[in-house]
Amino acid sequence: MTTIFKDGMFQEESWTRVEPEADLPQNRHILVPVATFLAHANALKNRGNFGVEVAPPDKVEELAAHLDELPLISVVFPSFADGRAFSAARILREQMAYKGDIRATGSYILDQVPLARRCGVSSFEIVKPEVLKALKAGEWPEVTKYLQPVGTVHEIPEGTRPWARRSVRELPVAAE
């Protein structure tokens, strides 16, 4: 079981990651690589209970024809220093109009959670215990004023400046 953080709630879910080339196990929720999905798209859609995992250097554009039938796309941070998942999420939301769940997974750190949310990530598979602890304690280390618009989540225009926005959450950082 792994903890998923979504819409401010924590829930336990069980997902089995399917290795490339491996058989698809029955009766379980599975996450499959992009290549596996493309090779078995129809079988998977009939089967249900699956998500596609986009790991760099996968291109999200390859999923374009299937988006309506994909309830879950997971974007991978191979390490916290690898920011490709941010672009993957934004492209899915802003350019491909994907409406399903985008889930961050991998080695991201707490400070990347608010950034990922702005890029369109809607749920988080939490691997690091300190991230779970901080999120459960209500920490949300974010500057809630934004200087660049994104087309992923609703943000409130601030004043007359064309790109000044503030968070709908307006969750303050520690001292404000």
Add this chain to the structure above:
Amino acid sequence: MYRYDEFDHSFVTQRTEQFKDQVRRRLAGELSEDEFKPLRLMNGLYLQLHAYMLRVAIPYGTLNGRQMRKLAHIARTYDRGYGHFTTRQNIQFNWPKLEDTPAILEELAEVEMHAIQTSGNCIRNVTADHFAGAAADEIADPRPYAEILRQWSSLHPEFSFLPRKFKIAITGAPNDRAAVQVHDIGLQLTRNEAGEVGFEVFVGGGLGRTPMIGRKVRDFLPEEDLLAYSEAILRVYNRYGRRDNKYKARIKILVHETGLEELKADIEAEFEKIRHGVLRLPDEEVRRIEAYFAPPPLEVGSDLSADVEARRETDAAFAQFLAHNLNPHRVPGYTSVTLSMKPIGGIPGDASDDQMDVIADLAEQFGHDEIRISHEQNVILPHVKLSDLPVLFDKLVAAGIAEGNAGLITDIIACPGMDYCALATARSIPVAQRISERFGAAERQAEIGELKIKISGCINACGHHHVGHIGILGLEKKGEEFYQITLGGSANENASIGEIVGRGFSSEEVVDAVEKLVDTYMGLRTGKDETFLEAYRRVGDEPFKETLYGAA
């Protein structure tokens, strides 16, 4: 200059609080040093050889007296009484304590300053021509665009974990003083046939281990597309830039390995998808930002007075200062004055707390409260009345920042080198000091003319040696420092990467080697108006090789 509104104040205050919390988590052990590293770097905090180093942003090198006084205060209170101006027009403090850094950032926020994105694998401080808004040769002031880019890139959610750092420079004059062709993105302001302002765009320039001149991807990018096009470049880079080897992770390598035409097509395809979106620059917003940079009211003045001319005849140091440290101003009767942070035998770019206070006073008294930091590590007062020059000069002399050497052989760029830096393989500062002393005589420098020496203490090239007319790279072999010399580099509109002239020199030999090169140039130049770089480009490296290593 740009002034914060309530929104900006809140932004920087929140960022300071966020960093304070990151420091707390690090000190409490909730963040490992590995995890803290990218967070502190994104706020300009490095761990150096002996201590932490805090790099404070000076956006496009522009600041006022109040801000300079605050930097002096920080140097005095939290450091050892000095700061170091950098080649990104920033300032760094070499000895702050980790636990003091939140307090320093709070003090900076009081004067609308911060350390956001002065390091880390993100978009760094956008640099611009240090004579912006004043230079006679300017097409348009680059600072409003630099400010627009600064805002857009600040805490960008998508581009804060790029493959590697990302540097943008912009110049508004055809004579490029901002080195745009050795930046990840270089922007050259230009006008099209209809008279509209836009940009020539270069991508993939850079120094470091693999120096490259930027490749032109656009002859004319309309003003309104500045952000959308920049976002397209950054997205392509974030997705496809190499992450397997940090030394091959800059966008220049992506340009080189992908090929210019293919990469250009990728950028244009991405741009097509977003150009009509929310990033399109509204004209009124550009004009609103531009208004912050409106020139001060300057009454057209007269040329140098007879008094000043008379003093020039009798005062050699003053004459030297007038000859080298003034840049033509667009308003008659005014000039932009370079205050040299390169005293003979001194440390390039260092300024004491007292000097910073003096600069603040002089800017308020003589310079419409405007100060610039140049990427050549000097300080500029951009709007000075010609008739104020004698009294200004006397005050600069008293403060030790009146050397009339701007653009001359002792106006050396040097990185901090092994005296401070954990990456360095050799010292840079002592070599700069010895070269400065060797050529320090005023008449000799003036006779040699324009000659840019740039020194780096390792192959990361922070001292820009690749684009020095004479470049010096400090390396280490079997525990000994040695110095490799390159010739013919340049970072202006005719940018070029210097060529290695031959085997390196020991620390003892390197100054003699530079002197031989200079003497050779003096012997073969067609006249005083042929600079070292022009002569080198005319004759090639043979005469210089011969003087260093004997006939082949």
